[in-house]
Amino acid sequence: MNRESNRIKDxxxxxxxxxxxxxxxxxxxxxxxxxxNYHDDPHADLVMSKKVPKFxxxxxxxxxxxxxxxGPDYYKQRYRKSFSxxxxxxxxxHPEPPNYTSAEAPPSSFPPRHFCAVCGFFxxxxxxxxxxxxxxxxxxxxxxxxxxxxxxx
Amino acid sequence: MSNVYVIDNGAYSIKIEHAEKTEPxxxxxxxxxxxxxxxxxxxxxQIDECRDASGLFYILGFQKGYLINWEAQKTVWxxxxxxxxxxxxxxxxxVIVTEPYFNFSSIQEAMTEIFFEEYECHSLLRIxxxxxxxxxYSTTYTKVICCLVVxxxxxxxxIIPYINGKKYKKGIIRIDVGxxxxxxxxxxxxxxxxxxxxxxxxxxxxxxEDVCYVSCDFNKDMIISQKKGKENTIAQxxxxxxxxxxxxxxxxxxxxxxxxxxxxxxxxxxxxxxTELLLHPSDVGIKQMGISExxxxxxxxxxxxxxxxxxxxxxxxGGNMKFAGIEKRIYMEVRSYVPEEYDVSIHLPSDPVTYVWxxxxxxxxxxxxxxxxxxxEQYEEEGTQICYVKFDV
Numbered sequence: 001m002n003r004e005s006n007r008i009k010d011x012x013x014x015x016x017x018x019x020x021x022x023x024x025x026x027x028x029x030x031x032x033x034x035x036x037n038y039h040d041d042p043h044a045d046l047v048m049s050k051k052v053p054k055f056x057x058x059x060x061x062x063x064x065x066x067x068x069x070x071g072p073d074y075y076k077q078r079y080r081k082s083f084s085x086x087x088x089x090x091x092x093x094h095p096e097p098p099n100y101t102s103a104e105a106p107p108s109s110f111p112p113r114h115f116c117a118v119c120g121f122f123x124x125x126x127x128x129x130x131x132x133x134x135x136x137x138x139x140x141x142x143x144x145x146x147x148x149x150x151x152x153x
Numbered sequence: 154m155s156n157v158y159v160i161d162n163g164a165y166s167i168k169i170e171h172a173e174k175t176e177p178x179x180x181x182x183x184x185x186x187x188x189x190x191x192x193x194x195x196x197x198x199q200i201d202e203c204r205d206a207s208g209l210f211y212i213l214g215f216q217k218g219y220l221i222n223w224e225a226q227k228t229v230w231x232x233x234x235x236x237x238x239x240x241x242x243x244x245x246x247x248v249i250v251t252e253p254y255f256n257f258s259s260i261q262e263a264m265t266e267i268f269f270e271e272y273e274c275h276s277l278l279r280i281x282x283x284x285x286x287x288x289x290y291s292t293t294y295t296k297v298i299c300c301l302v303v304x305x306x307x308x309x310x311x312i313i314p315y316i317n318g319k320k321y322k323k324g325i326i327r328i329d330v331g332x333x334x335x336x337x338x339x340x341x342x343x344x345x346x347x348x349x350x351x352x353x354x355x356x357x358x359x360x361x362e363d364v365c366y367v368s369c370d371f372n373k374d375m376i377i378s379q380k381k382g383k384e385n386t387i388a389q390x391x392x393x394x395x396x397x398x399x400x401x402x403x404x405x406x407x408x409x410x411x412x413x414x415x416x417x418x419x420x421x422x423x424x425x426x427x428t429e430l431l432l433h434p435s436d437v438g439i440k441q442m443g444i445s446e447x448x449x450x451x452x453x454x455x456x457x458x459x460x461x462x463x464x465x466x467x468x469x470x471g472g473n474m475k476f477a478g479i480e481k482r483i484y485m486e487v488r489s490y491v492p493e494e495y496d497v498s499i500h501l502p503s504d505p506v507t508y509v510w511x512x513x514x515x516x517x518x519x520x521x522x523x524x525x526x527x528x529x530e531q532y533e534e535e536g537t538q539i540c541y542v543k544f545d546v
Contacts, residue, residue, distance in 0.1 A: 033337045038351040075223035086257040098322040100255040105441040112435035
């Protein structure tokens, strides 16, 4: 009679994510921490008619063109550079440190701490499939049921 | 008679007011769109008029701490400088405006152009927020010659050493952890563990500000937060706003826990593990050192003879320094990393958010203030080049 646990027996059948996929997942998770909005613009489906009078317009300013005030659209056109373009440009113009790139904090000299992805307490174990940390069989169960292979990496 | 406006143009909030005043106005530096109000967007502090702030959509001028979306920033500035909000008169005034460390050249040029040509201010000073903090600190403690500014804002955290009032650029360290990342992390954790709140940045940011704190004994707090019932002194229920009866979320007093009909969150270790990212970015896999370690690394990159002064004059600024316990925690960690012969002392201003603005006011009152400025005539004569010479950013 084989007394091996079911969990270990099944483990070999599962798809194990390679290191590349794991790094990609981590990158994606970190990218998600940088976004301003998770959802889409709630006003995106609104269709604005140009004929509708704008309520902010007062009677004095309507019709008469303002001498200055280029409006936000002008600045959108005038200065359109993405963040990565700016970093690239900076690397070109200020190649010698100190600059934006050189100011980044180096890695910590301490080993990273590990927390259970489910409950948040200290974790001693790693999911064999995807490398996520967990602390107990209960948390592993929740992890396998919800996130383990379900993210599209 | 000095006529100066100080603008601390943060990624999340603008701190602006005439230098005669004692306190700045704090205005959100973003445009927000609400699900409930389809006819308009809310610019800056107009959000106070919004009755239902659930599912707010943010449009921010700043990305990763730098001004990228000029359309959004211009809209907010136009509103803030208008009669509806601050009613500024830049024509005969000097303007002090802050910008991030190592700001990119094209952003610097754009800022200068907008303030001179669009807002037509009389004279301008662009400066790093840390310079103003260091100035503030040196006017409070006049004998001090060096200080180390920790500036932890919405997008990132910087450690900046100042030696004889001058920024030591080689020692500047940037940690890519700021208030936005903390809020997003808290959002993610709550959404996975109990309630889907990924769309509720505004509400969860309030949760973060209301109940999160920095632990001074992390392992002990972890054990306490794992306990059940009354023994768990960290557990905290937080009532979420429903925007009909509850206008703003609040932490439920511990003696009434569990006695609410409103939708609420149960927070335990989330209260202090989220802020832990400031001190250990590696907890979520960011390969950077935390604040305390970066303080030591920054000081070590400065000349040996300044070390004792820098460790003795650490100034904490920025919104993240409002978390309870952070001063004590940073002190404990830095103390444990630094040799015994150095004294470590940390200064936490009474309001770390407006400290920079106050520094700007003091700078505008100093005798050599006008030598820092670039006037409109100079700009028209010599173009953006003179700004590179005069402004040290």
